[in-house]
Structures are given as structure tokens and as C-alpha cells.
Amino acid sequence: MGLVFRKRKKIGPLILNFTENGYSSWSLKIGRWSWNSRSRAHRYDLPGPFSWKQDKSRS
Template sequence: MGIVYRSRKKIGPLVLNFTENGYSSWSLKIGRWSWNSKTRAHRVDLPGPLSWKQDKSRR
């Protein structure tokens, strides 16, 4: 297993994600709900270590 560089920059509810190759994706997080531009998935944080995720169907 190799070492992977990952970084996040938060600007209010907007989160920019970076890898060793540069910009990767952006996310929007409002309260317990979040959406990621790369996976196009909705996620809701649940109590404890749980979360609920809904992927956007791809055609």
C-alpha cells in the first residue's frame, strides 16, 4: 500500500478536494447533508459512525 496525498480546503459550505495531481472534485455540505460533484452522490450523516448514501443512477 502506497502513501496517497489528499487535501481539502473549506470555504463555508463548499469543500474543494485535491490529490497529488491537483484539483479532484468539489463538495457541498449543509448541516448533515452533503453532495459530491465527482460521484454525484447525496450523503446524510446519521448518529454515531453511520451515514446514508444515495448514488445518482448512471445511464
């Protein structure tokens, strides 16, 4: 198993995601709801260790 570098930079509700190759994607998180630019998935945090995810397929 290899080592993976990840870094997140938060600027208010905007989150920038970086890997060893540089910029990866951005996310928007408002309260319990979040959206990721790469996966185009909506997530909603539920109580405990659970979350609900709705994927948006790319056309």
C-alpha cells in the same frame, strides 16, 4: 500499500478536494447533508459512525 496525498480546502459550505495531481472534485455540505460533484452522491450523516448514501448514476 502506497501513500496517497489528499487535501481539502473549506470555504463556508463549499469543500474543494485535491490529490497529488491537483484539483479532484468539489462538495457541498449543509448541516448533516452533503453532495459530491465527482460521485454525484447525496449523503446524510446519521447518529454515531453511520451515514446514509444515495448514488446518482451518470447517464
